[in-house]
Amino acid sequence: MQGYTDPDWQGDPDDYNVSLYSVMDRSWINSKRFSNEYMDGVNEFMTFVSERFGDDEEIWIHHGEPLDVVTHEIDDHVDEHTSLNEDSDMNVDEEDDPDDGIHGIVEELYTAEEEGQGKKSMFAIQLEEMKQELYPSGPCTRLKRIFSSKRMAEEVQWHKLKRKPLENELSHPADGESWKDFDKKYGWFAEDARNIRLGLATDGFNPFGKMSSSYSMWPVFLIPYNFPPWECVEQSNFIMGLLIPGRECPGKDIDVFLEPLIEELLELWKGVPNIDALTKKKFDLHAAIIWCIHDCPGLSILSGRVTRGYYACVHCDKNPCSKRIRNKICYIGHRRFLARDHPLRRSKVFDGNVENREKPEKFTTDELMEQLERVKDVRPGKHPESKKRKRNKEGQCWKRRLCLWDLPFWSSLKLWHNLDVMHIEKNICEYILGTFLGMAGKSKDNTNSRLDLEDMGIRKHLHLIHDGDSYSAPHAPYTMTKTQKADFCDFLKSVKFPDVYASNLATCVTADGCNLQGLKTHDCHILLQRIIPTAVRGIMPKDIYEALAELGNFFSNYVQKL
Incomplete structure (x- = not known):
């Protein structure tokens, strides 16, 4: 402090300033703001200053800047002599002060109360902002964000501008028949290389490892296939559309979780406005799911098709290759897919019969829609109004209509599901x-399998041997x-x-x-x-x-x- 002199002081003026500063108790500076200890310290400091400095005296702080003393008049909530400045707690680390900015919030809160409900306080506004999503990260936002980078905007067109197809080799999903068939049916989509084709992949896993075997979490990823092969499998390009928690597999209830994702995909199919950083022009971004990727159990969950019983084979819509044996249903009619003149069709070694049947037929589009129409009212989950499930009609291969069928292009895809x-x-x-x-x-070599061989009349050297009250199984070469x-x-x-x-x-x-x-x-x-x-x-x-x-x-x- 400078600018004050005492006629009774005989020493150095600087020493006088130090003695004044050392007289004060400054422990209140580290106290919590607006606590009793803190407010008492502020009042004592202001009293100390007002007694030793006149109104015409100039006050300086340690940096040399002039300090403007501001008096806050907020009725009885804060004392009228209280003066706060930014450097009053200069000895406290700013990162360690948990109440930074509290004074302004409290002031606005009281002001809003006095002015009525027409004005929102700062505290109320901050609460509303906290409820908003900080970084929207849905599929629509993530795909639009790709074109904010010039490099990514160029890479996303690689499949059409830079890809070099190789004969009899699937080096990129664009080499597949499903991709080419989609381009033929939707030429307007294929014209713009920036339109994105997606794959939907899901599988369950236990996040706790071996600690708990009763928990199953299901992430649902969207994989953009427009990128080069080394970019398609880059984890940073995966989009997590859903994360389904729970102790058990979602099963047919996955429809409920997929609904928000389907809504975004419908919006992307119609087109969303976007800006290309490479050309600096506006365009409508379109995206479509061209197939799903999962394991065999996931096929039933994501397709809604029957995967058990006589119609479990997804390639046998009519006249399936299934056959009933002792305690299960097996599929031993796959020789029907061989050429008519194939020697294995005439061999009786496999199941004791000659195979003369044609390969199973697939449903036409009308027949498929009829199958889905029968199960359109099947609701996921357990409902109190649900009655006992009725036996499916003969030849019914679908048990429910999945929400993926709401996508306009889904019914025309050549390939719906890929097994890992x-x-x-x-x-x-x-x-x-x-x-x-x-x-x-x-x-697979057990008592039931040996009995099945005996029932079919094949491989007699492996039949069970009756020995009194017991049976013995001959050693099998496999x-x-x-x-x-x-x-x-x-x-x-x-x-x-x-x-x-x-x-x-x-x-x-x-x-x-x-x-x-x-x-x-x-x-x-x-x-x-x-x-x-x-x-x-x-x-x-x-x-x-x-x-x-x-x-x-x-x-x-x-x-x-x-």
Whole structure:
């Protein structure tokens, strides 16, 4: 402080200023604002200043700036002598003060109360703002945001401007028949390369790992396919349209969760105004889902089609390839899809019969709409008014009409659903290994299967042998003995892979060295295509080894096209 002199003071003026400053108790500065301790400290400071400085004296703060003392007259809520300035609590770190800005909010709150309900206080306005979504992140917003970047606006047209198709190779979804068929039917959509084609993918997972096995969370992702292949699978380009929590799979109730997403997709199909950062021009952005991606259980959830019973095969709309055996329904009529002159059609080795039937027919568009019309009133969830479910009409393949059919283009798509090949490989691999190694619950060689062979009159050398009051099962060539199991597992433990190619299979071999456990999806992918055909060579009969080698080559060639 400067500008004050005392005639009775005999020392240095600067020392006098220091003595004045040291007399005061400044602990109130660190107290909570508007607390009793804080207000008492402010009043004491103002009294101290008013007693020692006149009205014509000039006051300076430590930075050298002039300090304008402002008196707030808010009736009895704050004392009329209270003066607050920005540097009054200069010794307190601004980030550590939890009440910064409280004074202004309180002042506005009292002012609004005095003026009546016609004016909203600052506090009320902030509450309304807090209820608003900070960053809208729906599919519509995310897709529009792509064109705010010049690089992304150019990459989104890669599928039409820069893609070089390769013969007999699926290097991009645009090489597929479904994409080409969509472009033919909706030429106006294909004319503008900026219109986005989406894939809808979903699957359930347990976010708690092994801690809780009773929880299932279902994210629903939208994947834009306009980008180059390396950009399509980039996680940052995925759009999470939904996140369905719950302890159980949503099942047919997924319709309820999909409704908001369908509304946005309908809006995107009609077109939303947007600005292209590359051309700096306005245009209408359109988007469409061209297929779904999921596993086999997800097919029933996302399609609404029957996936159990006689009509479980999605390729057999009429005259299905199903057949009833002892305790289940099996599908052994797939030879109907072979050419009429194929030698396997005339062979009786498979099921004891010659196959002369044509392949099953598909529904026409009118027949499909009729099927959906019958189930249009099926409501998801449990309702008190719902009565016992009636038996479906003969030939009814659809159990409910999913909300995806509300999309104008959905009924004309050539391909509605894609099954994840990794899940299929995992299921096949587990059942093959379960049968070879005799795993409980996974082996297909059991008493019922032997009885089914006897009922069909085929493979008599595998029929159960009656021995008094008991039955015995002859050894099947596709099951391993204990010695063969040990040799097979020893081979798996000796296999070495390059880094990141596959996990260490030795950790999946059980302690007795005759079984496998804990196989992951990618492990089954590698085993089915590369390892099993090599591991069983010399252990099992030649015909079994050759069948496994052909199966592995089929999946290998299929994946190589992708």
